[in-house]
Amino acid sequence: MKKKYLIQIILLILLIILSIFIFSYYYKEDSTVKKNKIIEESFSDNNTISNQKNLIENIKYRATNINGDIYEILADFGEANLDDPELMFLTNVKSRIIFNNTEKENIHLTSNFANFNTKTFETTFIKDVEIVRQNEIITGDELYMVLDVEKENTQNDLSKEQNLLRMTNNILFQKPGYEMKADVLEIDLITKNLKIYMHNSNNKVLINSELK
Secondary structure, three states, X not given: OHHHHHHHHHHHHHHHHHHHXXXXXXXXXXXXXHHHXXXXXXXXXXXXXXXXXXXXXXXEEEEEOOOOOEEEEEEEEEEEOOOOOOEEEEEEEEEEEEOOOOOOOOEEEEEEEEEEEOOXXXXXXXXXXXXXXXXEEEEEEEEEEEOOOOOOOOOOOOOOOOOEEEEEEXXXXXXXXXXXEEEEEEEEOOOOOEEEEOOOOOOOOEEEEOOO
């Protein structure tokens, strides 16, 4: 009888120890999960606040040059540069140049991204860049655009490039019955003249045309 009683006591003690061990294990694990969750939520909240400070939706800028031509640039998003507030990184970009001279065809520009100077309107369009001008479609990897700028006060009285579009790399120029492939394409926004060439003068611009 005493032996049976002793076994019952031992089993009860083992059951209590096992219960304490299980409770301690799951309580510790649950606390760790909750702690990690709080840290993750805090990190996410900080990111949201930071992004809201730098990101601007539905960007639109408009400027006019000395000839009365209008330049507009629109983007779904614009991210401000913290080091230089005049610079913005744009996403889903659409732009157009509306010439004051009605004899000139307006130019439409699109790209996935762009680096944009809000003061000078100097713009570099990046990735899937496209120019549409009258019946011409021009595509390339990158497009640099600069409008009117003041002359540099240097001894040689040199001036910066101005009123210029320069597209570079993988240029494809297309119009009905005619296409060209090259490295560089430039459009003078004043004269409207177009220049196409290769980086290496030994290489030739590839021209395809349909005979009628």
